[in-house]
Amino acid sequence: MQVSSHIIKELRSKTGAGMMDCKKALQAAEGNITVALDSLRKKGLASADKKSARSATEGIIDSYIHTGSKIGVLVELNCETDFVARRIEFQQLAKNLAMQIAACQNVFYISIDDIPQNVIDNEISIESEKEDLINKPVNMKDRIIQGRINKRLQEMSLLNQPFIKDHTISVENLIKKHIALLGENIKIRRFQRFLLGEVKD
Numbered sequence: 638m639q640v641s642s643h644i645i646k647e648l649r650s651k652t653g654a655g656m657m658d659c660k661k662a663l664q665a666a667e668g669n670i671t672v673a674l675d676s677l678r679k680k681g682l683a684s685a686d687k688k689s690a691r692s693a694t695e696g697i698i699d700s701y702i703h704t705g706s707k708i709g710v711l712v713e714l715n716c717e718t719d720f721v722a723r724r725i726e727f728q729q730l731a732k733n734l735a736m737q738i739a740a741c742q743n744v745f746y747i748s749i750d751d752i753p754q755n756v757i758d759n760e761i762s763i764e765s766e767k768e769d770l771i772n773k774p775v776n777m778k779d780r781i782i783q784g785r786i787n788k789r790l791q792e793m794s795l796l797n798q799p800f801i802k803d804h805t806i807s808v809e810n811l812i813k814k815h816i817a818l819l820g821e822n823i824k825i826r827r828f829q830r831f832l833l834g835e836v837k838d
Contacts, residue, residue: 648663694717695717697713698712699735708830710735711831716822718821737808739830744798746794748795748796760789760790796825
């Protein structure tokens, strides 16, 4: 079902949820903004994006050691107040994120925005030289490369990963649910994965 942009904009202004979340909710609700609003609230997405601009300087550093003690992760998760940092839901989120990072060996960045341009340029160079593209028309070749690059960048971004305990939501939406639940902005500040015997460049 096609949903007009002004209805999506209206729902965004009422909830603060992301554009795609609003669009999907409206499509599922067949354009009924009240039903879509209730759906977003049930999913915990309403108002999450509005809080995402607020400063988050409190929080915790959590760790996860995978079975066999050959993979370890440290993650810093920030919120706005020490009160929320002590909440069991926030601490469980940090633990789940550390487990997620341990499970996702190809993830090196928090978001696509964090990926350096030289890494993107290198991926474009690799894709451009693949044999299956040699005889493709230029415009088709460019579209294929762009599609593959977008997929590759998503694979490298933590926020774009399906949550390991519930593949129906992304890590980004998992965080948004906790923002709505706890009423504060929540940010992954940084993470580090350790592999036994790994030598860093």
